[in-house]
Amino acid sequence: MDAPPGAPAEAAPVEVAVVGAGLVGCLAACFLARRGHAVTLYERRPDPREAGAERGRSINLALSARGLDALRRVGLDEAVLKAALPMPGRMMHAADGTLSFQPYSADGRRAINSISRAALNRTLLEAVSALPGTRLRFRHRLTALDPDTGAMEFATPDGSVTAVSPVILGADGAGSAVRAQLQTRPGFDLHQEYLDYGYKELTIPARGGDFAMDPGALHIWPRGRSMMIALPNPDRSFTCTLFWPHRQLAELGTPEKVTAHFAEHYPDARALIPDLAADYALNPIGHLVTVRCAPWTVRGRAAMAGLIGDAAHAIVPFYGQGANCGFEDCVELDRCLTESGDDYAAALALYESRRKVNADTIARLALDNFVEMRDKVASRAFLARKRAEHALERALPGRYVSRYELVSFSTVPYADVERRMARQRRWTAAATVTAALGAAGAALGAGALLRRWRRPVTPATRSPGSRTAGRR
């Protein structure tokens, strides 16, 4: 109000502390620094550009449309894709060694991209460092946080360090220290639920300088109650990940048992993993947790603390959407800051109101997809259904789209994907009934159905209100 008429309002420089310099923390820092905000990034681990990557965390991930869209907005998509390997489909490995390939998209060309988590993290860290106004603080482990004052305490190799920031963004993953601080406040709802499964990584090295299997696929060994997957790496190795019930992991206690189990259930992979028993014994067991919480932001008198990425909504990895979803969070927060004129209180509230339902949706889909990956993909009925689905997609382009396509190859909000799936199910069921009714009596119904079918489905017409309107 004090600005002279006509002069652009000068925004006060905003200070933001981002806790966690993993994928989401770095990307969030990029977005915020590009807005001119002064970002300090705190990370409990040493600088991965100096130290090696931590062992035991998933060393590669599948980047798809949402993640790439976010990277594009900060100009990093092309650089990142150069180090990625496209996987246009799944390769199923039966116990007898039979392979079957299943494209992910109807046109067979769209691909998800295998990328090294460490390489992607380094690229993002370089990008943060290069932006003006950013500061990186490694080996800083958050031990206390008061969202009322913005006071933080960190354990560092040089002892305890304090800092204050009016805006604190927790991007510190599934085991978030920021969330642990917020969780003790009355009114903070939290649901953390572990799967009864653990995971363990193994390596299929390159053979004679080349990939030991087709690098153009995400490989799956579906075994009903358990499974193994493998993603290609740029060094022509594959990283395998076993997803096994904890009981099964515990039972295979000796190298002999491990080798025998693989020889029986994963014979083709067994032949490709020379250090199987040693790898198995050495690599730690990872855990699979789903975390839902609310609110994502706690506002105090002089400060506020918000959550983003896995810290706000940790999900299991079975839809390949963890990082993609976290990157999409960054895009949405950036959008909300634009809409609110860089007012963090308003932006964080808006961001939560839009993202929470989407995060809850992908959390559920990721759990559901575990059953699909470890069990259903092995059945002929599933393969036939996928082929039928793709045929429908090609016959009705833009009208019928599979869930996988919308989740992995679009940026349609996850919750909207599910609304669309429900609609498609109703239509498909109605079409089946209509067809069954026979020609004469069904002509009227089919005509009406066809008129509805022909109406293009765009995001703008997806709200319940517009559906009601469509029934007039």
Added chain:
Amino acid sequence: MDAPPGAPAEAAPVEVAVVGAGLVGCLAACFLARRGHAVTLYERRPDPREAGAERGRSINLALSARGLDALRRVGLDEAVLKAALPMPGRMMHAADGTLSFQPYSADGRRAINSISRAALNRTLLEAVSALPGTRLRFRHRLTALDPDTGAMEFATPDGSVTAVSPVILGADGAGSAVRAQLQTRPGFDLHQEYLDYGYKELTIPARGGDFAMDPGALHIWPRGRSMMIALPNPDRSFTCTLFWPHRQLAELGTPEKVTAHFAEHYPDARALIPDLAADYALNPIGHLVTVRCAPWTVRGRAAMAGLIGDAAHAIVPFYGQGANCGFEDCVELDRCLTESGDDYAAALALYESRRKVNADTIARLALDNFVEMRDKVASRAFLARKRAEHALERALPGRYVSRYELVSFSTVPYADVERRMARQRRWTAAATVTAALGAAGAALGAGALLRRWRRPVTPATRSPGSRTAGRR
């Protein structure tokens, strides 16, 4: 194996640390000390026998069959009941001041007992202190715990103190510090969910040396979305508790608004609370949380930590079962220790396997009962249903029993109560249908039904297996 034949095996003295000297912590300590175990009780607050009771926590509670059964086992029931006021029913206060009394039990004689939390806690603390081998450590706030080694760290007025115990029992309530330490371990599931309601306490003082209302009832002002209750105290005052949506609590920001709101919605209570506006402004807003978690026990190499009472399963107060359920935990743990020969690892596992389903059940019933108390009890249909229920109970003694009766006046496990309710619903529905079918055609069905009805229902016949057997 080394004991000479015929000599009784000498049990090694067991050391147990109980964290939290509230109701459940004290009672658990009593049970364990009576087994000859060396119990150290840690409490973050000062000794309530020296300091006054903390303001803002519910100052009275309703003790019923389960709690009394537990106290009886340690010889404290009679002493405790002397300081309690029996409440054989609910007194509903309509907005126009009309009163209606509803007995809790079919015979109108069974009562729940209003008791001061502070007085009960003091009685239990005295009981712990009097038992050999017990040690009490006040002003000890748990700050770290390693269930692997049994190492604990406490913040005290004299600085940090450490202790080690092979068995650690967290009885430290809904905001359990023990649970917070266990929660960060992989595989620990946690659900904490707050109601959108807060509570606030007010006082109706004695009038002319006597109770201002009937002391033989739990008073309820049901107001649809919100409510107030009042329980009598031995000093002839009543403690009122408002359960209001947080929004409503926030909206009444001035003494004038508070007074006007009460004059409109609680006119009879308004006349009995002289310091209404001051009380309202002074007393803090309490929060209502439900916590479910699993596992309740984390076993390490050299130690284990388990949870009991609200620390394991915090529930909302609307069934009056929080303390009763926690006391029942103590009975079950004691029983499991007997069955396992004081092997804590086995006993804690057995205790969890038996209690978890019951704790989950009462958590759900307590949430459901909030709707009943604040809304349904105000309707004529509800009163008529209660009268019909009590008539059925009197007509079919032991066959038809209301849920409230089984929860409050029996020690039938909560989950069994629900199984019985489901069965009663089916029978009642079947009886209604049978009656509607008319005399002739229904004779056979009614006969069969009657034969089932006549079969007495005992806990032993409540398992799904025995139900199947009954159908042969």
